[in-house]
Amino acid sequence: MKIKINYGAIAVFYIIAIACRFIAVKTNLFTGIVHDYVFILIRGVGPALGAFAAIKLFSLNNPLSLKGIYSNIILPFVVFWLLPALSITTLYYFIYGKFPIVFAFTVLVYGLLEEIGWRGFLQEQLKGLPTLYATAIIAVLWFLWHLNIDLTTSNMIFLGIIFFGSWGIGKIYSKTSSLIAVAGVHSLNNFFVKGVHEKELMLILALLVIWIGFVIIYDRKHKAELALE
Numbered sequence: 001m002k003i004k005i006n007y008g009a010i011a012v013f014y015i016i017a018i019a020c021r022f023i024a025v026k027t028n029l030f031t032g033i034v035h036d037y038v039f040i041l042i043r044g045v046g047p048a049l050g051a052f053a054a055i056k057l058f059s060l061n062n063p064l065s066l067k068g069i070y071s072n073i074i075l076p077f078v079v080f081w082l083l084p085a086l087s088i089t090t091l092y093y094f095i096y097g098k099f100p101i102v103f104a105f106t107v108l109v110y111g112l113l114e115e116i117g118w119r120g121f122l123q124e125q126l127k128g129l130p131t132l133y134a135t136a137i138i139a140v141l142w143f144l145w146h147l148n149i150d151l152t153t154s155n156m157i158f159l160g161i162i163f164f165g166s167w168g169i170g171k172i173y174s175k176t177s178s179l180i181a182v183a184g185v186h187s188l189n190n191f192f193v194k195g196v197h198e199k200e201l202m203l204i205l206a207l208l209v210i211w212i213g214f215v216i217i218y219d220r221k222h223k224a225e226l227a228l229e
Contacts, residue, residue, distance in 0.1 A: 009060060056222075
C-alpha cells in the first residue's frame with residue numbers, strides 16, 4: 001500500500017520552522033534579554049514547534065517517541081546522551097581546563113528540538129518516497145533552514161555534509177525510532193565550538209563506532225524478540 005504524503009502538513013511544518021529560525025538569527029528580538037544557553041535553544045526550537053503544529057492541525061498519526069524501540073528511556077539516554085556528554089566534557093577539561101556539562105546538555109536538547117522536526121516529523125511524513133529522494137528533500141530543506149544560502153565553497157561542502165548526515169542519522173532513526181538516539185548523533189556536529197582537532201576527531205569516531213555497534217546489536221535483539229511473539 002502506497003503511503004500518502006501530506007504536503008500541506010509539511011508546508012506548515014517548514015514555514016513555522018524557518019520563520020522561527022529567521023526571527024532567532026536574523027533579528028535582534030532576543031539580543032541581550034536571554035541567557036546564551038537559552039538563545040541556543042531558541043535557535044533550534046522551530047522544527048519542533050513546526051512538527052507539533054502540523055501534527056495537531058492535520059490530526060496526523062505521526063509517532064514522536066523519545067525511547068523508540070527501547071523498553072525504557074534510560075538505555076538510549078545513557079548511551080546517546082550521558083556517554084557523549086561525560087566523555088566530551090572530560091576531554092574539554094584536560095584540553096582547556098573547563099568541564100562544560102551544562103553546555104553539553106544544552107547542545108543535546110538543541111539537537112532534540114531539531115530532530116523532532118527533521119526525523120521525527122519530516123522523515124516520517126516522507127516514508128512513502130524512495131530513501132534517496134526523501135534524504136535529498138530533508139537535506140535541502142535542512143540546509144536552507146540554516147539561512148546560509150550563498151553559493152560559496154564552504155556552503156556547498158556544508159550541503160554535502162548535511163546530505164550524508166541526513167542519510168546517516170536517518171538510518172539510526174529507522175533502526176531505533178528514538179528521538180533521544182538521533183539527537184545524540186546530531187549533536188556531535190555542535191559540541192566542538194572551537195573546532196575539531198585530532199583528539200576531538202578520535203573521540204567522535206569512537207562514539208560513532210560504539211553507537212553503530214550498539215544499534216546493530218540491539219536491532220538484532222529486537223527483531224529476534226518480535227519473531228518470538
